[in-house]
Amino acid sequence: MRLNLRFSFFALLQLVWVSLSPCYCEVLAQDTKPNIIVIFCDDLGWGDLGCFGNPVIRTPNIDRMASEGQKWTQFYVAAPVCTPSRAALMTGRYPIRNGMTSAKRAVLFPDSGGGLPPEEITLAEMLKDAGYTTGIVGKWHLGHLPEYLPTAQGFDSYFGIPYSNDMDKTGGPGYMAEVRKDTSYYPQFEHYNVPLMRNTEIIERPADQNTLTKRYTEEAIRFIEDNAKQPFFLYLPHSMPHIPLFASANFRGRSPRGLYGDVVEELDASVGAILDTLRDLKLDSKTLVVFSSDNGPWLSFETHGGSAGPLRAGKGTTFEGGMRVPTIFWWPGKILPSTKQDLGSTLDFMATFCAIAGGELPENRKLDSYDLSDVLFRDLESPRQEMFYWTNAQLHAVRRGPWKLHLKMREAVNYGKEVELAKPELYNLEHDISEKYNLADKLPESVELMLKLVDEHLLDIDPHEDMLAIPLRK
Ligand code: MG
Secondary structure, eight states, X not given: OHHHHHHHHHHHHHHHHHHXXXXXXXXXXXXXXXEEEEEEXXXXXXXXXXXXXXXXXXXXXXXXXXXHSEEEEEEEOSSSSHHHHHHHHHHSSOHHHHTOSTTOGGGGSTTSOOOSOTTSOOHHHHHHHTTOEEEEESOOOSOOSGGGSGGGTTOSEEEEOSSOTXXXXXXXXXXXXXXXXXTTOOOOGGGBOOOEEETTEEEESXXXXXXXHHHHHHXXXXXXXXXTTSOEEEEEEOOTTSSSOOOOTTTTTOOTTOHHHHHHHHHHHHHHHHHHHHHHTTOGGGEEXXXXXXXXXXXXXXXGSOOXXXXXXXXXXXXXXXXXXXXXXXXXXXXXXEXXXXXXXXGGHHHHHHHHHTOOOOSSSOOOOXXXXXXXXHOOOOSXXXXXXXXXXXXXXXXXXXXXXXXXXEOTTTTOOEEEEEEEEXXXXXXXXXXXXXXXXXXXXXXXXXXXHHHHHHHHOOOOGGGTTSOSOO
């Protein structure tokens, strides 16, 4: 009786407090909504980090992040070049659905004016609706006109360059020719008339690219500090190590790997500074940080491009080197430290972040996004069992389990010629990480099963109207 009375008294007290305090629900939400940070490199290869086997480039901070978190060895982007890869990350949809395949040239060139269609629901919009403050620091590349800028797509604030750092070239020598003459070539930022923006204003042009990574890092830390008391989403798509390569004075000339190594080592220091900030502010136990890259290394730039390690080819191709990216999830005390061989994709950020944030997924469109929470927090199997390799509004390949079937491919080195295969090629990626041994003739039944998967996927695809003129296959 006495206990019941005491319970009733405290219950009454709580009820009074709740009713007098309009912020109670918000306080509760803040406690349960973790912060989310995505650190996204540009053209960083699968083999460019110490923790992914690079023998020379020093990445102690990213290596520590991997040892404290989950390193995913079979994680994919949805396109092998910048714009469609980012559009897929932002929406949880293959670019063929959201209209942002690289066939939509408008967004790839600054003189024309396309962008991610405003009716797409972005990660930032989903998280903003769930009560998050949203910020982007870095390269956007989903449209540079006001109606397509990040501040029109769910971000509260923006600091960075609107497209790639090699665009708007206004003079100077050809980059590739210079690298071939002298591998220690260092470019001049004045040859690229790239604007640096804050929200919708250009604040510097050409952007001094020597200090871009440094300034992005400072800006990201400021954003974290300013928003430490409320749930935030920070998207940090670095401009590096996309060519032209630039590093700030403290990092230049240090790495035995040359300028490319200097650039990656500065990115590593940036990751260290951001994780240290979270620790200092005691936000590490309530912040999910994901590290990844938008596509594989740009191999045609030779020593100024990265490495895909044992994976075949690189950027611009649908071989593993073009679309499998080094990925780490970090959330001390919450994510079980381990190495994961499960399939995952940047497409899955939408459903995963939505589950973590208590948000709502858009219901009036098809998503290609799986919630990876079971793998991250419960050591269960990934719900993603397949990956489709799209490029330029063309489906090139499909993976299911260890099997990958190529229907088409590009020449290995760069955005080479598209090759229509006389017969599909089948590879076992777990036995043959470098896609060397075509098993199609030996396993015709497996080829048939994979072709069925392709047919089902193409039937499921509802292309964006800008894509309708392009035949989906053959
Ligand atoms: Mg890229």
